[in-house]
Amino acid sequence: xxxxxxxxxxxxALGQTATIAxxxxxxxxxxxxxYQQKPGQxxxxxxxxxxxxxxxxxxRFSGSNSGNTATLTISGAQGGDEADYYCQVWDTSSAHxxxxxxxxxxxx
Amino acid sequence: xxxLVQSGxxxxxxxxxxKVSCKASGYTFTDHSLHWVRQAPGQSLEWMGCxxxxxxxxxxxxxxxxxxxxxxxxxxxxxxxxxxxxxxxxTAVYYCAKGHFQYSSSSIDNxxxxxxxxxxx
Numbered sequence: 208x209x210x211x212x213x214x215x216x217x218x219x220a221l222g223q224t225a226t227i228a229x230x231x232x233x234x235x236x237x238x239x240x241x242y243q244q245k246p247g248q249x250x251x252x253x254x255x256x257x258x259x260x261x262x263x264x265x266x267r268f269s270g271s272n273s274g275n276t277a278t279l280t281i282s283g284a285q286g287g288d289e290a291d292y293y294c295q296v297w298d299t300s301s302a303h304x305x306x307x308x309x310x311x312x313x314x315x
Numbered sequence: 316x317x318x319l320v321q322s323g324x325x326x327x328x329x330x331x332x333x334k335v336s337c338k339a340s341g342y343t344f345t346d347h348s349l350h351w352v353r354q355a356p357g358q359s360l361e362w363m364g365c366x367x368x369x370x371x372x373x374x375x376x377x378x379x380x381x382x383x384x385x386x387x388x389x390x391x392x393x394x395x396x397x398x399x400x401x402x403x404x405x406t407a408v409y410y411c412a413k414g415h416f417q418y419s420s421s422s423i424d425n426x427x428x429x430x431x432x433x434x435x436x
Contacts, residue, residue, distance in 0.1 A: 240423070249426035303376055309359045309360070
């Protein structure tokens with residue numbers, strides 16, 4: 208079955224740019240969605256279809272997807288961006304939603 | 316605004332079943348798929364399955380096939396997830412979530428608040 212690989216944790220200095228990667232075989236051929244989850248809360252969609260932002264999501268959040276890696280970029284990271292971030296795709300062959308293992312973002 | 320309000324926390328014994336409900340509002344229920352995702356303590360998100368709310372067709376994760384049943388009551392704009400033969404490993408927060416479109420491959424754009432299910436003897 209299709210698998211998505213994410214680093215367990217990423218750290219970024221306050222105000223700097225955070226990059227969170229999601230690896231998968233030819234993931235560039237798939238639509239990738241990203242979710243933010245803060246402790247004790249439900250996930251929130253922050254990027255859909257690789258690089259689209261839902262209404263209400265700050266422009267600081269952006270996404271890209273090519274080859275075997277999709278990337279979520281947070282520019283000017285703020286303390287409020289500390290959260291777990293999950294990538295997600297649809298696997299057509301298995302007809303399953305697939306989530307990555309999640310990356311914990313720490314803002315220093 | 317879109318809201319998905321789930322039923323309250325449950326404590327179940329091993330071998331029992333649990334049924335979690337999800338009441339939707341703020342959008343046309345039958346225009347969007349409904350997914351169920353669970354999260355064990357300290358773990359990642361795990362997709363369980365989804366339902367086409369217009370025709371009732373379901374897709375289930377192979378991991379839960381035969382143990383999970385997802386249904387809807389379109390007259391009440393509500394969805395339900397029933398999980399049987401519970402084990403301690405089923406202790407988790409269970410989320411219902413709205414698909415951006417009806418097709419399963421679309422993003423999931425709104426989530427319920429979660430329902431904690433604890434399985435313990």
